[in-house]
Amino acid sequence: MKLAFLLARMAARGFVAAVAMTVPSLAQDTDAVKIGLLASLSGPLAAGGEQIRQGVELCLNERNFVLAGRKVELHVGDTAGQPAQARTKTQELVERAGVDVLFGPVAAFEALAIDDYIRKAEIPILSNGGAEDLTQRRANPWFIRAVGTSAQPNHPLGDYAAKTLGYKRVITIADDFAFGHEVVGGFQRTFEDAGGTVVAKLWPPLNTADYGTYIAQIPSDVDAVYIGFAGGNGLKFLQQFNEYGLKGTVPVLATMTAVDEAILKNMGDEAIDVISSGWYSAASDNAQNRAFVAASRAKFGVDPGYHSVGSYTACLLLEQALKATEGKADDKEKLRAALRSASLSASPRGAIKLDEYGNPIQDVLIRKVEKDADGRLVNAVVQTYPAVSQFWSYPPAEFLANPVYSRDFPPLKSTGN
Structure with missing residues (x-):
């Protein structure tokens, strides 16, 4: 009953959900760009997970679930703020849902838990996790940070x-x-x-x-x-x-x-x-942020924060990358390179460019x-x-x-x- 309610709620919001990845009967568009969202929607980090979901939802709804001329599907995996579950959900999103790119997760320890799998699977990820070494001493070429390192601010x-x-x-x-x-x-x-x-x-x-x-x-x-x-x-x-x-x-x-x-x-x-x-x-006080905050207040009744603006930024960077690849997401290496080269001249956070390690300068x-x-x-x-x-x-x-x-x-x- 709870699963049915959750799926109905997400369907009403325009989501194709991959919660626990036990719903293969859901219709999927084989021509769509598939985003896998790793979010701790339960457990001690649920507030951040809900924000990640809200940020992606705002970005995609503004664009009618179309980025760079391509329809978008969003598949969601609840990591529960647990490293082992984060890894399991990552595998399910990649191997069963066939996502083209990943967003999330929330926590540094979740990002570290899936690092080796991301490298092996060669799947681009725009992450909200701040685990420093993923853009430093153990830089992962498939890892692009949508936020900043934990120490950066x-x-x-x-x-x-x-x-x-x-x-x-x-x-x-x-x-x-x-x-x-x-x-x-x-x-x-x-x-x-x-x-x-x-x-x-x-x-x-x-x-x-x-x-x-x-x-x-x-x-x-x-x-x-x-x-x-x-x-x-x-x-x-x-x-x-x-x-x-x-x-x-x-x-x-x-x-x-x-x-x-x-x-x-x-x-x-x-x-x-x-x-x-x-x-x-x-x-x-910038135009993009005023609009972003107004949209968040109108839809969710709250101000956006760390994780919602992080996943919103990830969506903006993906849009720029897809424009560079003419909407193509099936060539992972080209998508990875385009993501690494993406920049934003304006956003709710101001101008953003990525350094050679895949971390924002901001x-x-x-x-x-x-x-x-x-x-x-x-x-x-x-x-x-x-x-x-x-x-x-x-x-x-x-x-x-x-x-x-x-x-x-x-x-x-x-x-x-």
Whole structure:
């Protein structure tokens, strides 16, 4: 009954769904370009998965499911935020649905779990996963990042915290998995390079319900706490941070997902004044973004965020690539090359071009949570770092000679650990 309801809902929205890939009787257009969407529509990362679905839906509906003159089918696989399931759904989309290109998944660990299969199957993927090494030391030629690396927007935030805010001492608290390690690594490296000190790094598990023991470890003499959370963990932490009486006493810096628009709509005053960095804000004032936000509010009643604009961007890049191949998607190598060469002179995120590793070079925004005139919480843009590379200002060869950001790298300059 639940499966039937889900399929009916997706069919009503124009989708050809490949949920669990157990519906071979669904009519398919053999001449259509087939997109496989990997989205965590259940489990702890479901908010991001729903956003991915919304972004693709907005893009395709605007174009009546036609890109570069070709009809499009969308096949959806629910990864449930689980690496093993992400791999299974990837195989089903490629081998049973016969998709031409993949979008998604949400999490860095999901992207890492399917990396070897993508290489072997030689299937292009426009990913929302930030796993750094897929466009760095272990660059996958079939992997194009539709968003940015996990650390990419956090390099500017570390620089901003030290040079503009004048912070000297910061403690970090982040989810204990690849994404958390990488966002902290980016922030820590530039903050310390600018003369700041990270006094400690705390690593709560991804499924932490009570952050009290971590909040209790925040020293009274720090200038700020930096949080690196995904999913709903930013909401839980900020609520408990407020309950412990630290709001207004210790400023909060954050990676973009901790106060992403998908979560911000559920937050209250505990989020006000949080400063974050990211390559997108629904409050960005450009024509493409104003239209995108209006469409999202009209269709879904929410502001778009990290994952919805990521999959929307993936759709725009695919459209550019299909124009370059005259709508042909069956030659995977030509499609891969066209995707790698795709660029956007304008988008909700501004201009985007890909570096030689398949990662966007893009503006990074410093954002501050405020209430707008309608009382809606928004990430107001306070500063823009233009055309930021995944390598920040470091020479790529020097950057790649170091290990990927992890729990232990870079070590703290204050303690060596």
